[in-house]
Amino acid sequence: MDDRNKTKEELIRELQALRAEVELLKGNSSTCDLPVSWLPLHNAKVDRSSTVAVKTPLLKTRKKGNLTLQAKEIGNEIWQYNLRKYQQQQELIQSEQLFTGFFSGATKSHVGLFIVDTKLQFLHINQTLADINGYSIEFHLGKLLPTLLPELAPTLTPLFQALIERKQSSANLEVSGYVPSQLGVLRHWLASYFPIFSPTGDLMAIGGMVLEITEYKQAIEALRQNEFNLRTAQRIAHVGSWHWDCVQKTVIWSEEMYRIHGCDPNQPPPQKKELEPYIHPEDFAHYQQLTDRALAGYSFEVDLRIIRPDGEIRYIEARGEPGVFNEQGELLHLYGTVLDVTDRKRVEQALRKSEFALREAQRIAHVGSWQWEEGRKVSWSEEIYRIHGLDPNSSVPDLDKMSKYIHPDDLEIQQAMHNASVRGEPYEFDLRIIRPDGEVRYVEARAEPGIFNERGELIWLFGTVLDVTDRKRVEAQLRQSEANLARAQKIAHIGSWEYDIASQTCTWSEELYRIHQLDPSKPPPVGEQMDCLIHPDDLWIDRQLVKAPLLAGKPCEADLRIVRQDGEIRDIEIRGEPTFDSRGQVTGWVGTVMDITEQRKLERLKHEFISIVSHELRTPLTSMQVALSLLDQQLVDPTSEDGQGMIHVATEGVDRLVRLVNDILDLERLDSGKICIEKQLCYPADLIQSAIDQMKNLANKSNIKFEVSVVPCPVQADPDRLIQVLTNLLSNAIRFSPVDSTIQIHVERCSESVQNVSLGDRGQGLGARDSLGDGGQVLGDREESFSPTPTPQPPTPSSSSSPTPTPQHLTPSSFLQFMVKDRGRGIPSDRLEKIFERFQQVDTSDSREKGGTGLGLAICRTIIVQHGGKIWAESILAKGSSFYFTLPI
Secondary structure: OOHHHOOHHHHHHHHHHHHHHHHHHHHOHHHHOOOOOOOOOOOOOOOHHHHHHHHHHHHHHHHHOOHHHHHHHHHHHHHHHHHHHHHHHHHHHHHHHHHHHHHHHHHHOOEEEEEEEOOOEEEEEOHHHHHHHOOOHHHHOOOEHHHHOOOOHHHHHHHHHHHHHHOOOEEEEEEEEOOHHHOOOOEEEEEEEEEEEOOOOOEEEEEEEEEEOHHHHHHHHHHHHHHHHHHHHHHHHOEEEEEEEOOOOEEEEOHHHHHHHOOOOOOOOOOHHHHHHHEOHHHHHHHHHHHHHHHOOOOEEEEEEEEOOOOOEEEEEEEEOOOEEOOOOOEEEEEEEEEEOHHHHHHHHHHHHHHHHHHHHHHHHOEEEEEEEOOOOOEEOHHHHHHHOOOOOOOOOOHHHHHOOEOHHHHHHHHHHHHHHHHOOOEEEEEEEEOOOOOEEEEEEEEOOOEEOOOOOEEEEEEEEEEOHHHHHHHHHHHHHHHHHHHHHHHHOEEEEEEEOOOOEEEEOHHHHHHHOOOOOOOOOOOHHHHOOEOHHHHHHHHHHHHHHHHOOOOEEEEEEEEOOOOOEEEEEEEEEEEEOOOOOEEEEEEEEEEOHHHHHHHHHHHHHHHHHHHHHHHHHHHHHHHHHHHHOOOOOOOOHHHHHHHHHHHHHHHHHHHHHHHHHHHHHHHHOOOOOOOEEEOHHHHHHHHHHHHHHHHHHOOOEEEEEEOOOOEEEOHHHHHHHHHHHHHHHHHHOOOOOEEEEEEEEOOHHHHOOOHHHHOOOHHHOOOOOOOOOOOOOHHHEOOOOOOOOOOOOOOOOOOOOOOOOOOOOOEEEEEEEOOOOOOOHHHOOHHHOOOOOOOHHHHHHHOOOOOHHHHHHHHHHHOOOOEEEEEEOOOEEEEEEEEEO
16 A cells, blocks of 8 residues: 555554564574664564564574575665655654644734634644634534534535535635624634645645734724714814825815815815915915915914805815924925814804894893803803892802892702702703892893713803893782782682684683683683583573674673583673784684672572562561551451450561561671671570570470580680570470470580581481480481481581581581470471571461561571581471581680
């Protein structure tokens, strides 16, 4: 077999066998006389199997008798053979040293090397590439590339497969991907891959060289980005740059330079004489001076005007850096910039023109401005000095001095302004200042967000101070007027509304929301929503008497009913009129809505009152007229029994009329305040006893007894008026109680459990409970019991027709509760509230028999309300009624 086709391991084994043979021959050299000085591999290990293989032919040779001659021949052959093996070994060692040195040298040069077999299994790799992959050299050997580099394998595997198929190298390929050594970091390499063939020309493996170019790629990308940023910055800042190569006599312009001069960037930049037409004639001398200065290598900075090819004049700021010279002092390069300051120049001109206007505007508008720049103090405009009443020639006061000019109640606001300024945050505050002469002024202080440098340090602040004293005064007057208007609307129950046709917006006053019982935070209803608030029977009034005139540009006035959210029906009066523009076109409508529910009630009460009074007066007057007529015409003898009866009828009529007139007068004087409540310390027991004494004769007629239970607790009250209340209640109890019955009178402190019981919670009325000592239990008898209608708010003295609620929301033991309980026929539940109104009686059929006027309970309620108490009734039909009133302790 040809040695070139043998593997390294096979060659080594043969070499070891030869060494063993040589050692054997050395042992027999004394008899064979063989030369052994040529054997250089005497230190090799002996392969025993090879030794045996050599011994056999030698023994055979000895048997033939030509031992010496054949040994010499064999020795020569062996010597030649070993010489070749030695040379091969040296070549192999040298090859291994070159291979190792090549891989080691590549590592020192930061070049990665590797060899993989056709299955992409690593056979060898140097340290550089092992570090790139993130594994040791030993860990690579024998491992497949997809196993070690799963994220890079989809890129490399197709390349290697193509190389295996084509058996051609691939040089200078840019490869990008991710490796385990830096997870998540995209890296870049420049790689060359080549096939490795066996001596027979078969592809044995794939070799490769890898150079890390990640930093290079990043630098290129950064450079590209910097160039883009530079072009963008120059375009945004209108700054162009130029470079003059004095050796090559060439000028290079940036894109912005072309734009500033209005030149075509595809053409070479103008030079020397070509540039002179772009210079404004009035600035040509300056241009020549800066040219001479630049050629001398000096820096320069000058403002010029240029003329574009289209004739437009632009202002530029030209700057040049000191020239670059060689060792011989020859100018090599010049660099400079051109800044387009046309806008700035125009702004400066406009600014100079507007500074005076600004000062005048600030003076007229009472707006001052201030600013702060890093390294400088705060500066004030003239108007801020005037607002603060300070001399404009004086310095701006510092924080401590400024505190003296701030109203003491607004020092916290000043501190908040200072804190916001330190942070560079915007603010807007209203505060008061005090001038040196003591005058207090209102100002509106504002500040814009601060400007920070690249290190995040505050470098600039700007703000304004507006004197809003006059506005504040007007606003205060306006708020007072609005409050007065709202108060007046609330008192008069008049709401206002406004509708703008252009914006299709409707505005309601708070009182109008209150009238309709709607949420003021929500927009007012319009269209169908508004129709839902109007009583169905009055929708025609709204359409014909309200909307129709307004749409025709005419005023309107109508009365109609609305339905509140809780179902209550209210009477309102609507008035409205259109608004017009300068051309006489209708722009909207304004109007008022007045709640006339109480007015309507008063009108009905007035009619009822007149009707009732007329009836109450006419009835006794008719009886008196008949009796007196009979007596006057002597148709009846006054001394006779019939005559005496007539006189008795006339006397009763007179008494009834007197009581009626007195009650009407008392009620009117109480409501109008003509009768003043004169409170003094009095004891309930004394008051009750006085009332019983006055009612004793009436009670004795029906053999009615009184059961009294009073806590010894004094109250501040008008004793005469309370006795009037008690006599009225006792009079009613006596007149409607059966013969031989008992009337209970109790006075107690109201406990917490009692005071929190609302009328609705009492169910069958407070009189049904056994807390006042009647001993009855009627809570279960619900078919024959009645409870009063609950009322949410207590009445006021001015609303005498309002229902009277029970005591609620009173603190425990803060009042005394009086009770007068009879055993009469009782009061239906639907009458329990009405009996406290004027001329209201449970049964009018026996009112004259009982002697009532229908005004007593109305008088009682007025007196109790004026004492700060409450009065109500509870009753169970056929079992009696209980009347309660409370007085604050």
